[in-house]
Amino acid sequence: MYKILEAKFLAPQVKLLRLEAPAIARRRKAGQFVILRVHETGERIPLTIADSDKESGSITIIVQGVGKTTRLLNEKEAGDSILDVVGPLGMASEVEHFGTAVVIGGGLGTAIAYPTAKALKEAGNHVIVIIGGRSKEFVLLENEMKEFADEVYVTTDDGSYAEKGFVTDRLKGLIEGGRDINYVLAIGPIPMMNAVAGVTKPYGIKTVVSLNPVMVDGTGMCGGCRVLVNGESKFACVDGPEFDAHQVDFRLLSTRNTMYRAAEQSALAEFEQDHDDHECRLMKQADAQQSQPAQA
């Protein structure tokens, strides 16, 4: 059992959880992830380690509630526990002194990119962060990034906050404005990562993306997480999750990620139903208590 030490929402359905996991905290490097299973009948899902603290033996994960398991995690509070957490898995991010490094996070991708952005700064890079969100409330970790990054830009699709537009617009602006960029890390929805790769390719800028295929074991045993990079099958859980953006077959990745769509949708619908029922019951109980005359 892995105890939750801290739990708080950062945005609607985006929750930060700090877990007690000293063995993982001790070794973990930026870019690595854990696989967890909430309870006995739960599925195994991968989540990036956003931060860790060796002293307190804790790791931080940031979870976006997109389906049953992540919504379940959204309901967890400090003091609750998670049954299984294994890690740190995957290769650490390649962190070097590149010169000027641009780190792009789309939606929840910002949380996944956060530890690497910090590590890039520590390695002496001039770090430019571009955060994208659908709208204002989905802009994550802006203040946290500002604490160390040299420049932080924010874009929203609907213009409800900061610049209206996409992260790629801002990236293009920087490149076309003559900034000398040596390295780009882009993490977010597949179409966004694909678009970033398209922007940097003509300029030959080294660009890395973090891929999110469906995983099971996370140790290279099942091959379910395979992705095509430069025409070759790679297991994202052990060879990645970061790969050269210019060589990734994004179309294949997005198709493979639809493999369990039907099951996922019905699981979520059921979850929401139970959830609503549960809330209804609580409401009714509350009503009943109020309307009942106090018993002597």
Added chain:
Amino acid sequence: MSNPLPAKERMKIPRQHMPEQEPEFRRANFEEVNLGLDATLAKQEALRCLQCTSQHCFIGCPVGVKVREFIDLIVEGDYLGAAAKIREDNVLPAVTGRVCPQEEQCEGRCVLTKKGEAVAVGYLERFVADYERTHGKVGLPPRAPATGRKVAIIGSGPAGLSAAGDLVQKGHEVVVMEALHEIGGVLIYGIPEFRLPKDIVRQEVDTMRQMGVEFRTNVVVGKTVTVDELLSEEGYDAVFVATGAGLPIFLNIPGENLCGVYSANEFLTRVNLMKANRDDHDQPVFDCRGKDVVVIGGGNTAMDAVRTSLRVGARNAAIVYRRSEQEMPARVEEVKHAREEGVDFKMLTAPLEFLDDGKGWLQGVRCQTMELGEPDASGRRRPVPIAGSEHVVPASMAIIAVGNGGNPLVQATTPDLKTTRKGYIEADPNSLRTSKKGVFAGGDIVTGGATVILAMGAGRQAAKSIHEYLETGAW
């Protein structure tokens, strides 16, 4: 010897049949297919044994189970004694009695095969092991006084488990580290419930826990902790690497990454370990109900995958294998059971391409027919394609079961551990010592994918060798 019958009479007794679930019925459930002999059948079968002095059965068993002696104890009706006799050499009889390829080992060598059918050693082994599980006062074996020595065992398959059991009895502190959330290795995530009920494995693990073995799940050695750290900061005196051969091999043919194409490891893990077929469990698996499934390969893994696909609802399930049935490495009983359950065997057929339905999902496998040519390096006749024989086998799900390699996580983070060209760990065949002081290795990670009994044998051999090393300190 307690057998009252003269040899001639014994040979008149036919081999007893294993009671089984009916094929039409069992293909839709995960209950065990073989129901086990009862005492009457077991006794009858035991009476067939000629108690020969040559003991070919004993020679045929990779760990030297004293077959003749334990069968004699069955004839006497001393089933617990028989179980104890087996346990002298084999710590997992309820498992091996079910999954050993007996026809190539103990039974394959039985003298009775010259005139008819071998004594059903596997059935008898299973019978006494099950009897012991349900009737025995499963007393714990005595444990030597604590030695103050600590051994780390990496991997909880049959090799790791059997080493742990022996070492803890010698008084050492034993910690088993397992990457997955459940203990048992292939016995848990690979071999399905209908061949090996998981309760049997759990019971063995519980016994070891009571004996003092500590199990740590969710530890990936090479990631959570390294071998060097185990030997230094963590204070272990020796390490046994028993990580198995869990790296799936793909075919490298077009379309392999389409939705619906699985490795056998993934499909079996989703169903066995994660119970994806059950509504009350969250892990999904491709819904093949009413659909066609093709499994590529001819070993036990392929048989398990194809029979599992039937049980989760496949309409048709076929084996595609590029050689002929004689060359299939699967246990004879599994092939027979699969055939009875309605599996279609497409022998001498090789896959060329997985076909896309236009939306990224599998719709069929393009295959070609083969014929057998000259023997190859393995001594088996090489399959050669027949010109113009290409055809399409329709399928919505395909499972690739053509073997596994060694998982590199431990080797990659232990630079002074020598490996073979194929990526397995090099270990001395007798001492199981590796190139690194204090580190031993055995089971599938040394031999490549083999059998439960060989892995178990390696675990016991390692335990002996580790004990010697801990006593003498000499490397």
